[in-house]
Amino acid sequence: MVQIPNTPAPTKSPAPRPVPTSADVARLAGVSRATVSYVLNNTSAVRISEPTRRRVHEAAKELGYVPHAAARTLRAGHSRMVLMPTLPVPAGPLYSQFVHDFQGALSRLDYTVVQYGATGLRGDDAARAWAELRPVAVLVPSPGIGPEGVAVLKRSGARAVVTLSPVAVEGARALLLDHADVGQSAAAHLYARGRRRIGVVVPEEPGMEVFSAPRLAGAREAVHGTDATVTELSLAYTEESAAALAARWRGLGLDAVFAYNDEYAMLLMRALQDEGLRIPEDVAVIGADDLMLGRLLRPRLSTVRIALPSGRDLASLVDRAVRNPAAAPESQERFVATVVHRDSS
Amino acid sequence: MVQIPNTPAPTKSPAPRPVPTSADVARLAGVSRATVSYVLNNTSAVRISEPTRRRVHEAAKELGYVPHAAARTLRAGHSRMVLMPTLPVPAGPLYSQFVHDFQGALSRLDYTVVQYGATGLRGDDAARAWAELRPVAVLVPSPGIGPEGVAVLKRSGARAVVTLSPVAVEGARALLLDHADVGQSAAAHLYARGRRRIGVVVPEEPGMEVFSAPRLAGAREAVHGTDATVTELSLAYTEESAAALAARWRGLGLDAVFAYNDEYAMLLMRALQDEGLRIPEDVAVIGADDLMLGRLLRPRLSTVRIALPSGRDLASLVDRAVRNPAAAPESQERFVATVVHRDSS
Structure with missing residues (x-):
């Protein structure tokens, strides 16, 4: 057989130290495997003397034995x-x-x-x-x-x-978890504050539609049959996206926005303020989640508190x-x- | 035996439908248990005909059989x-x-x-x-x-x-993960900006000392041997705690603060501003984590970016x-x- 040079030999792993089993513990403690199992699983149904318990625990510690959750699950048919x-x-x-x-x-x-x-x-x-x-x-x-x-x-x-x-x-x-109720509460609040052209932020980030779609639907429901309208506003969680939305805000003719949650509200509020729009005079803003940051903003952010x-x-x-x-x-x-x-x- | 009235009889659970095993699948498919195991574990070492594979999959589906990760782990000695x-x-x-x-x-x-x-x-x-x-x-x-x-x-x-x-x-x-480096960078930055009386926020919330202690130590190290001092500032993540700290700020005589992270920085900056202190003229503030919110604050928040x-x-x-x-x-x-x-x- 020809040896090909420059091909490194496979690294030889040292033989791993075998995993200790409950049989090893039983042998070292001089008891049966059943006794090991009773002691280590804290079974109260069987009386076992204190010295025996101690012997089993010491043997388990010396060997570094750890019970196997999978084995216990197989025996019991279920786990914790x-x-x-x-x-x-x-x-x-x-x-x-x-x-x-x-x-x-x-x-x-x-x-x-x-x-x-x-x-x-x-x-x-x-x-x-x-x-x-x-x-x-x-x-x-x-x-x-x-x-x-x-x-x-x-x-x-x-x-x-x-x-x-x-x-x-x-x-x-x-x-x-009725997310429609979140959107409905927010839009009903804005309507009660006299707003009629309500934007609702729908985050562009994937996976959020589970929450954003019912919130939008709830907002529509809140003003259904009134003279108010709901406009869907797509927004990514970036300063660029917020600035772009704020730049075309005046063309949209909206006087209020439910900004999905407090973090998107903070983002959008900053962009609207940077465009010279006054909060709440020109645009009323409401978020959701009642995060601490909403209380730290000026003006302080209105929000929908959600009781998980x-x-x-x-x-x-x-x-x-x-x-x-x-x-x-x-x-x-x-x-x-x-x-x-x-x-x- | 006397029936005690008003004691509700224990609810009788219906006998649970037994959990299907691989033996049940083997019986229904008319193959051995080993074959079931080969097919469902996608073992490529053994050749099994397409019709047999299909029969096993159909039987497993009909019975609602799910392989048991624990059993597989016990056999293989390790899991994924x-x-x-x-x-x-x-x-x-x-x-x-x-x-x-x-x-x-x-x-x-x-x-x-x-x-x-x-x-x-x-x-x-x-x-x-x-x-x-x-x-x-x-x-x-x-x-x-x-x-x-x-x-x-x-x-x-x-x-x-x-x-x-x-x-x-x-x-x-x-x-x-060298958290001392975070504190050191922050304090060195404040020192380079001409600040000499530097506060370092240590959150009061339990569990945070793992990160806050090395950050504080790093800040001390940064100014060691200079004319600057580092003062530890205990702060809870509440408006009350921040307001209390801000109220006694002038007595502390500090001209800068490393506020642990951006969230604590936002909290403290607002409280300092509400006390009439100017950022950064009276107090230079730096956070950590480079969160979006820091860029939305006015003045924009300096921060330590941490590359996880x-x-x-x-x-x-x-x-x-x-x-x-x-x-x-x-x-x-x-x-x-x-x-x-x-x-x-």
């Missing part, structure tokens, strides 16, 4: 895992806080929360991928999963599927559903939009 | 799971975008990213909890894990442990480490702080 797909768009501060609280509350109830990353799969195909992890509960924060996806998850051992979306899904518990369910309430709903999966799926309308009137409208 | 503990504090927009990109990139490389929620466990105890899921790689975004935690993860099958923190951890690949590694670069580093775990752990200094000088300093 609550799966939560991540949003298809980067999360805002309100949602980050909500997820943080939800995870903390479930962790105190002895669940493990995993957020499942972007897979590129959609709808029921995504549900099948989640089902492979055999979660005991799933919280779906964005629309897309259908009745078949819910059924796949339940057949795979999920005792509770909870959706947070504008529409209920058959078989799932639903917290109905508290992370703690939602965690206890998930826990109840896991403990009693047979209870009929409930839909709850939990979205409350309140206008906070400040100086910009 | 990349575990990423969530931060102990709600994430800001920069970090959310980074996580979003990282997940997307790993998903295109056929990994599943799970973010592991808050457990209340710290350091190596947290590492043991992560190890129960047997991830093939772990990205640790905040400090706390030590050499023992890294060893536990590796013994449990993790081929790569990557830390993103100010210090390297033995056994792990490290991307060193790109999600894509980090995903390919993880992938290389998984494919060649024997390669020596590398430390990389990846943090680059750049001052963006605008009008506020």
Whole structure:
């Protein structure tokens, strides 16, 4: 055989140290594997003496043994895992806080929360991928999963599927987040302030239409049958896009704008002010989310405050559903939009 | 037996429909379990005819069978799971975008990213909890894990442990995020602008000291041996806290402030302006993160831009480490702080 020079030999990995198993722990502690399992899973049904417990813990520590969640799941048929797909768009501060609280509350109830990353799969195909992890509960924060996806998850051992979306899904518990109500509240407020030519910002960033479309529809509904009009305004979250919109503002003849949320409102308000338009005299502006930054702007930004369910309430709903999966799926309308009137409208 | 009235009988759950197994699929398709496994795991090593493949897929679909990731992990000894503990504090927009990109990139490389929620466990105890899921790689975004935690993860099958923190951890690949450099850049900028009495904001919110302590230390280092002083300023992210700090500002005799980040800078700048202080004449202000909002403030906010590694670069580093775990752990200094000088300093 001819050796070809200059071809590097494949790097030889050192043989990995074998992963210690519960059998190794049992051997070192001088007990049965069942005893190891009872001790490390904190089973209270079986009485085991303190010295034996200590021996098992010491052996596990010495060997660096870690129980295998997958093995436990296979034995029990379900896990303590609550799966939560991540949003298809980067999360805002309100949602980050909500997820943080939800995870903390479930962790105190002895669940493990995993957020499942972007897979590129959609709808029921995504549900099948989640089902492979055999979660005991799933919280779906964005629309897309259908009745078949819910059924796949339940057949795979999920005792509770909870959706947070504008529409209920058959078989799932639903917290109905009514984004149309946000747009309706904003437009009704602007109408009550005497405005008749209302612009509604629709962000250009992909993935946002889930929220922006119902908000726009809600705004249209609010002024339906009145003398007011609603104009859709496409806006990207860049200074250039805002400046371009502000430059053609006078031609649009609008006297008010619901700017989708507080961040887009801050962006657009600055661009309108730079064009010499006065807020609220020439243009009334309202955002949504009630972020701190709105209170720091001058004029102070009016906003729609959205009451997300508290992370703690939602965690206890998930826990109840896991403990009693047979209870009929409930839909709850939990979205409350309140206008906070400040100086910009 | 006496029936006690008014005590509701326990709700009887209907017997749950049993979870279909690969044996059920094999029976319906008229093939062996091994064939089912080959087909559904897309094993290319074994030749299986198209009609057989189709029969297996149809049977799986009819039964609603979903492969069990845990079982696959047990067989293979490792998963395609990349575990990423969530931060102990709600994430800001920069970090959310980074996580979003990282997940997307790993998903295109056929990994599943799970973010592991808050457990209340710290350091190596947290590492043991992560190890129960047997991830093939772990990205640790905040400090706390030590050499023992890294060893536990590796013994449990993790081929790569990557830390993103100010210090390297033995056994792990490290991307060193040098937050001292952020404080140093900010203070050096203020010094170069002629300021000598520099305040540095330290947020009161819990969990932030990981970042704020090195930033403060870096600022002190920048002016060490000069005639300038650094004063630590405790500030909560509320209008009340900012107003209280602004009210006693003149007594502090400070002519500049590094406000931790752009959001705290916006908060403090507004409070200082409301106290009649002029920015930058009376107080030079600089933030960090280079958020859009800084460009929308008047005066425009100076900031320290922080170059996080790109999600894509980090995903390919993880992938290389998984494919060649024997390669020596590398430390990389990846943090680059750049001052963006605008009008506020």
